[in-house]
Amino acid sequence: MKPTNTRDPEYYHKVVDCQYACPAHTPVPEYIRLIAAEKYTEAYMINWESNVFPGILGRTCDRPCEPACRRVRVEKEPVAICRLKRVAADQKGEVKSLMPQGPFASNGKKIALIGGGPASLTVARDLAPLGYEIHLFDEQIAGGGMMRSQIPSFRLPETVLNEEVDYILDMGIHTQFLTYVSSLKDVLSKKYDAVFVGTGAPRGKDLPKLPGRKDGAAGIHIGIEWLASVAFEHTKSISPKVIVLGGGNTAMDCCRTARRLGGKDVKVVVRSPFKEMKASPWEKEDAMHEDIQIFDNHVPLSFEVKDGKLIGMKFQKVRAVYDEKGKRELIPTDEPEVLIEADEVLVAIGQQNSFPWIERDLGLDFDEWDMPVVDRKTFQSTLPKVFFGGDAAFGPENVITAVAHGHQAAVSIHLFCQGKDLLDRPSPFTNLVSQKMGIHEWSYDSQIAADQRYIVPQARKSITLKDRKKEVELGFDIQTAYKEAQRCLNCDAQTVFSEDRCIECDACMDVCPTSCITFTANAEEDELRQNLLVPAENKSQDLLVSDTLKTGRVMIKDEDVCLHCGLCAERCPTSAWDMQKYFYSVTKAYQIPASLPAIQK
Amino acid sequence: MSYLKPLFSHPKLPKNKLGYTLKEYEGSLSTLCAGCGHDSISAAIVRACFELSIEPHLVAKISGIGCSSKTPTYFLGNSHGFNSVHGRMPSVATGANMANKELVYFGVSGDGDSASIGMGQFVHVIRRNLNIVYVVMNNGCYGLTKGQDSATADRGSKNKSGSVNPFEAIDLASMAIELGASFVAQSFSGDKQQLIPLLKAAIQHPGFAFINVISPCVTFNNNPGSTKSYDYVREHIEATSALDFVPVKKEIRVNYAEGASAEVGLHDGSKIHLNKLSMDWDPEDRISVVNALQNAKVKEEILTGLLYVNTDWKDLSRTLNITDSPLNRLKESDLCPGTEELQHINEGFR
Numbered sequence: 001m002k003p004t005n006t007r008d009p010e011y012y013h014k015v016v017d018c019q020y021a022c023p024a025h026t027p028v029p030e031y032i033r034l035i036a037a038e039k040y041t042e043a044y045m046i047n048w049e050s051n052v053f054p055g056i057l058g059r060t061c062d063r064p065c066e067p068a069c070r071r072v073r074v075e076k077e078p079v080a081i082c083r084l085k086r087v088a089a090d091q092k093g094e095v096k097s098l099m100p101q102g103p104f105a106s107n108g109k110k111i112a113l114i115g116g117g118p119a120s121l122t123v124a125r126d127l128a129p130l131g132y133e134i135h136l137f138d139e140q141i142a143g144g145g146m147m148r149s150q151i152p153s154f155r156l157p158e159t160v161l162n163e164e165v166d167y168i169l170d171m172g173i174h175t176q177f178l179t180y181v182s183s184l185k186d187v188l189s190k191k192y193d194a195v196f197v198g199t200g201a202p203r204g205k206d207l208p209k210l211p212g213r214k215d216g217a218a219g220i221h222i223g224i225e226w227l228a229s230v231a232f233e234h235t236k237s238i239s240p241k242v243i244v245l246g247g248g249n250t251a252m253d254c255c256r257t258a259r260r261l262g263g264k265d266v267k268v269v270v271r272s273p274f275k276e277m278k279a280s281p282w283e284k285e286d287a288m289h290e291d292i293q294i295f296d297n298h299v300p301l302s303f304e305v306k307d308g309k310l311i312g313m314k315f316q317k318v319r320a321v322y323d324e325k326g327k328r329e330l331i332p333t334d335e336p337e338v339l340i341e342a343d344e345v346l347v348a349i350g351q352q353n354s355f356p357w358i359e360r361d362l363g364l365d366f367d368e369w370d371m372p373v374v375d376r377k378t379f380q381s382t383l384p385k386v387f388f389g390g391d392a393a394f395g396p397e398n399v400i401t402a403v404a405h406g407h408q409a410a411v412s413i414h415l416f417c418q419g420k421d422l423l424d425r426p427s428p429f430t431n432l433v434s435q436k437m438g439i440h441e442w443s444y445d446s447q448i449a450a451d452q453r454y455i456v457p458q459a460r461k462s463i464t465l466k467d468r469k470k471e472v473e474l475g476f477d478i479q480t481a482y483k484e485a486q487r488c489l490n491c492d493a494q495t496v497f498s499e500d501r502c503i504e505c506d507a508c509m510d511v512c513p514t515s516c517i518t519f520t521a522n523a524e525e526d527e528l529r530q531n532l533l534v535p536a537e538n539k540s541q542d543l544l545v546s547d548t549l550k551t552g553r554v555m556i557k558d559e560d561v562c563l564h565c566g567l568c569a570e571r572c573p574t575s576a577w578d579m580q581k582y583f584y585s586v587t588k589a590y591q592i593p594a595s596l597p598a599i600q601k
Numbered sequence: 602m603s604y605l606k607p608l609f610s611h612p613k614l615p616k617n618k619l620g621y622t623l624k625e626y627e628g629s630l631s632t633l634c635a636g637c638g639h640d641s642i643s644a645a646i647v648r649a650c651f652e653l654s655i656e657p658h659l660v661a662k663i664s665g666i667g668c669s670s671k672t673p674t675y676f677l678g679n680s681h682g683f684n685s686v687h688g689r690m691p692s693v694a695t696g697a698n699m700a701n702k703e704l705v706y707f708g709v710s711g712d713g714d715s716a717s718i719g720m721g722q723f724v725h726v727i728r729r730n731l732n733i734v735y736v737v738m739n740n741g742c743y744g745l746t747k748g749q750d751s752a753t754a755d756r757g758s759k760n761k762s763g764s765v766n767p768f769e770a771i772d773l774a775s776m777a778i779e780l781g782a783s784f785v786a787q788s789f790s791g792d793k794q795q796l797i798p799l800l801k802a803a804i805q806h807p808g809f810a811f812i813n814v815i816s817p818c819v820t821f822n823n824n825p826g827s828t829k830s831y832d833y834v835r836e837h838i839e840a841t842s843a844l845d846f847v848p849v850k851k852e853i854r855v856n857y858a859e860g861a862s863a864e865v866g867l868h869d870g871s872k873i874h875l876n877k878l879s880m881d882w883d884p885e886d887r888i889s890v891v892n893a894l895q896n897a898k899v900k901e902e903i904l905t906g907l908l909y910v911n912t913d914w915k916d917l918s919r920t921l922n923i924t925d926s927p928l929n930r931l932k933e934s935d936l937c938p939g940t941e942e943l944q945h946i947n948e949g950f951r
Binding site: 074574 | 614
């Protein structure tokens with residue numbers, strides 16, 4: 001193999017598994033260390049800079065970082081990254097003065113943001129400090145989009161939501177709430193320099209063809225519409241017997257909300273096997289903890305209506321069969337149809353995009369699935385001044401993905417407004433600094449804590465089920481947060497190898513607790529992976545390969561289960577190994593350095 | 602500075618016949634200088650015992666004083682250990698061996714411990730052919746007292762302060778052969794591929810197995826001009842053979858170049874395969890070995906590998922006809938067989 005090019009900013013980035021998995025690439029280990037050091041404000045600001053909504057995400061994020069956590073590969077449970085983020089938000093001090101301070105000198109450009117959800121708000125935050133005049137339109141009474149209408153208050157208190165939405169709106173954003181935009185043509189006619197569409201995936205899927213749908217309509221609700229109606233206090237109760245159709249996080253929010261509005265016998269019924277449900281495992285656990293039964297492998301057959309009133313639903317039991325490609329098919333079993341009684345049914349089987357307000361003759365192309373054609377990198381549509389982001393761009397995802405889209409769309413809009421090439425994007429900010437403090441001292445806690453994952457305490461069920469707005473999770477206290485933070489392996493403390501200093505004493509290879517380092521003859525990657533002390537079978541993880549050493553061998557380090565304990569560097573007599581902190585940050589629009597003045601010839 | 606090893610290990614760490622991983626053979630985290638050759642030797646011992654599937658509780662590590670003699674703390678943490686008096690490790694090892702010959706014994710010593718203060722003990726333990734793996738971690742200096750030249754420092758070798766050693770070196774391997782050691786090998790801490798099979802063969806060898814391991818002292822004797830530095834040893838190393846140790850019942854045939862391979866059988870059925878690199882040398886002929894060592898010395902080469910082996914000589918316990926059963930398992934009836942037996946013995950002296 002060729003020596004690894006560690007100057008490629010993505011090499012060390014990939015070693016920080018959590019950050020790499022995060023759509024917004026939040027520097028996770030950096031803020032976890034700050035939490036351990038009780039520097040909550042600083043930890044919050046690192047988050048805010050990167051993911052804009054630390055308090056919201058610290059409660060509701062889909063956490064793509066956690067399954068990626070290295071701890072999963074050496075222990076079992078990942079670091080509770082998400083809930084540590086919440087600790088930073090809960091314990092922080094005054095932060096507003098650390099954010100960009102308005103009023104900002106105008107740059108004479110005007111931007112319209114359609115929809116007030118996480119994607120639009122991110123664009124607003126990134127562009128406001130640059131002097132853009134930003135007009136935000138939303139049909140709801142306040143900003144936040146689906147974070148306000150669909151995430152129940154027992155998971156996300158309104159105060160937390162308002163606080164973080166207001167940090168952005170207070171930057172001088174012109175808001176027009178309770179305003180449904182019914183025509184893009186109208187918006188375009190108002191001479192905006194660019195338009196950003198962050199309208200989400202606002203339409204809940206229905207089962208229009210299922211028998212009984214029309215007759216039982218009074219007792220059948222679309223999940224996200226029902227949740228919004230609860231959030232805006234139009235709906236205040238539900239019947240005792242409730243069926244929730246669907247297995248995603250919206251279904252979990254529906255069933256748990258139903259329990260709080262009078263639902264006593266709430267059942268979730270889902271087509272797929274329990275394990276394959278789309279809901280996050282912890283959301284399923286929380287639902288079951290609130291006495292909600294989950295019936296898997298049940299395909300709906302009909303709504304049962306008697307005397308014009310819904311009395312339940314019939315289901316066919318199925319079992320999942322997989323072909324050799326792993327494709328799933330649900331095969332009906334011989335068991336008889338199942339009747340589940342219910343007074344009301346909530347349909348939470350997915351969401352769709354819907355753009356009835358975009359005229360199709362504007363030069364903005366739609367594809368065969370009636371989705372706008374949007375560039376994956378620039379988020380630009382085929383109408384150059386219109387950009388998309390969040391669920392509106394490529395279909396339903398999650399808040400953190402919407403934020404990541406927002407950052408990139410803001411960069412594009414900024415480049416577009418300056419007449420620059422949208423594909424010439426700013427490189428990430430990176431920094432690699434030695435953590436050596438003394439002969440055998442590092443600036444981070446290199447000892448590996450063997451503690452198992454700590455559980456976030458919850459308020460008692462007897463209290464939370466009575467009050468829809470009472471937050472269930474209490475968050476870690478400071479002491480537990482410290483212990484949980486110490487579980488972090490500091491994967492951003494990179495093991496940097498300098499072959500010119502290595503005397504091949506093998507000390508690093510001998511001491512490495514997880515047998516990551518091998519000195520051996522060079523070969524092709526597949527062969528090399530087998531020749532290591534322990535074969536490197538996890539191909540998603542790279543090998544760090546040195547240049548040829550004095551004895552003709554090479555140093556190979558399998559990044560897979562490295563604990564970043566620093567023992568290789570401590571036992572290295574010549575500092576050929578060094579622990580260096582790698583900081584990687586996606587460049588936001590307001591961080592793009594101004595171009596240097598042209599030199600006069 | 603880290604004092605504790607992390608508890609986590611590679612989830613796919615291989616297991617040996619006993620179901621143990623390398624972890625069960627490791628000791629605590631070394632406090633020797635970073636890059637010390639001794640740590641590599643410790644790691645080689647760990648690997649040799651792991652690969653031979655030796656029960657850790659059936660091993661005893663006995664050492665004297667010095668950097669080398671600290672190492673038993675850093676390997677085989679689940680085995681017996683005795684850190685004895687300076688240069689007196691052979692006496693303690695002999696006593697232990699006589700009391701229980703079921704254990705595998707490692708005598709761990711250094712150039713100061715064996716070639717200076719312990720020279721008297723060293724020569725006698727060889728002469729008696731005690732069943733032990735005697736490892737000398739040889740760095741040519743007194744690392745624990747700031748790196749003065751030791752008795753194995755080569756004449757002309759320059760130490761860190763720049764002074765040149767005026768005295769002739771004691772060649773421990775030649776001396777061991779001279780005194781009748783039944784297994785003599787030389788190796789380099791930086792060459793585990795050679796050291797591990799040598800250690801495995803030494804463990805299986807029924808008698809005194811001596812391994813002189815050149816082990817650079819990174820702090821005091823790794824400077825230009827030193828003949829025990831990593832660079833010097835790598836440039837002057839000359840292996841007698843490429844070898845492979847084959848345990849009982851697991852014979853692997855390797856195709857060596859014709860006329861260049863040799864095989865030494867041990868009494869338990871295991872074998873040492875040697876791919877000879879030096880043609881006028883026979884590991885079972887003392888004269889050829891002494892010649893090879895002298896020739897290497899003239900050429901300023903460090904001859905490594907298995908130098909000499911003789912599996913016919915009786916080890917000390919057989920010479921003295923020591924009981925097979927460890928003393929701690931002898932019962933009163935064994936030790937006091939009764940009046941009748943005593944009379945029988947007395948009859949023999951009349």
